[in-house]
Amino acid sequence: GAVVSQHPSWVICKSGTSVKIECRSLDFQATTMFWYRQFPKQSLMLMATSNEGSKATYEQGVEKDKFLINHASLTLSTLTVTSAHPEDSSFYICSASGQLSTDTQYFGPGTRLTVL
Amino acid sequence: LAKTTQPISMDSYEGQEVNITCSHNNIATNDYITWYQQFPSQGPRFIIQGYKTKVTNEVASLFIPADRKSSTLSLPRVSLSDTAVYYCLVVQGDSNYQLIWGAGTKLIIKP
Numbered sequence: 276g277a278v279v280s281q282h283p284s285w286v287i288c289k290s291g292t293s294v295k296i297e298c299r300s301l302d303f304q305a306t307t308m309f310w311y312r313q314f315p316k317q318s319l320m321l322m323a324t325s326n327e328g329s330k331a332t333y334e335q336g337v338e339k340d341k342f343l344i345n346h347a348s349l350t351l352s353t354l355t356v357t358s359a360h361p362e363d364s365s366f367y368i369c370s371a372s373g374q375l376s377t378d379t380q381y382f383g384p385g386t387r388l389t390v391l
Numbered sequence: 392l393a394k395t396t397q398p399i400s401m402d403s404y405e406g407q408e409v410n411i412t413c414s415h416n417n418i419a420t421n422d423y424i425t426w427y428q429q430f431p432s433q434g435p436r437f438i439i440q441g442y443k444t445k446v447t448n449e450v451a452s453l454f455i456p457a458d459r460k461s462s463t464l465s466l467p468r469v470s471l472s473d474t475a476v477y478y479c480l481v482v483q484g485d486s487n488y489q490l491i492w493g494a495g496t497k498l499i500i501k502p
Binding site: 276279281309318319321324366368369370376377379380381382383384385387 | 421423425427429432433434435436437440478482483484485486488490492493494495
């Protein structure tokens, strides 16, 4: 399957700072990228869907001004957690896919964010 | 919108066949069903995808009855390394599609 990377794999930051997470599709052009959040022992929670060159579509309850998503190219999407607080500590996972509903999502390895 | 429901957890033993069923009563005509596997602190990994009847690949089979209101992921001869969480996903719609994830089934394989 296709390879998707995330950077960093883990990050610790102070409350109030912003953190940027990168998601790259290494061997295919990802028209669509998804961002998920996962709390310990809980299910995946879709945060937003981004299409290259367009504004991201956020799921209900996800603050778009807090979780800034940029999908400027077919191989890179970024998620910036602005003014992070301890409750934002979570496992953030991206996935990359094509445009069709039948296209497989290829997931990155995830980024563990800890906000102190 | 479709809702996907799967058992919270299952246990089995090495060498057994394991079947995990996902219910999706409101699945629409063009919706596809996909299953993913997730190990702790890793991103999910694609297992198999299907639309109807039976699909088989090198790691699993997916059985979908004619009414498509459920699907069953079948893992043949499981090993300890198959201990993971398995997610059912229904992708609903075409161009503006919705992702309907199940809550995941924690599968524990015992020696």
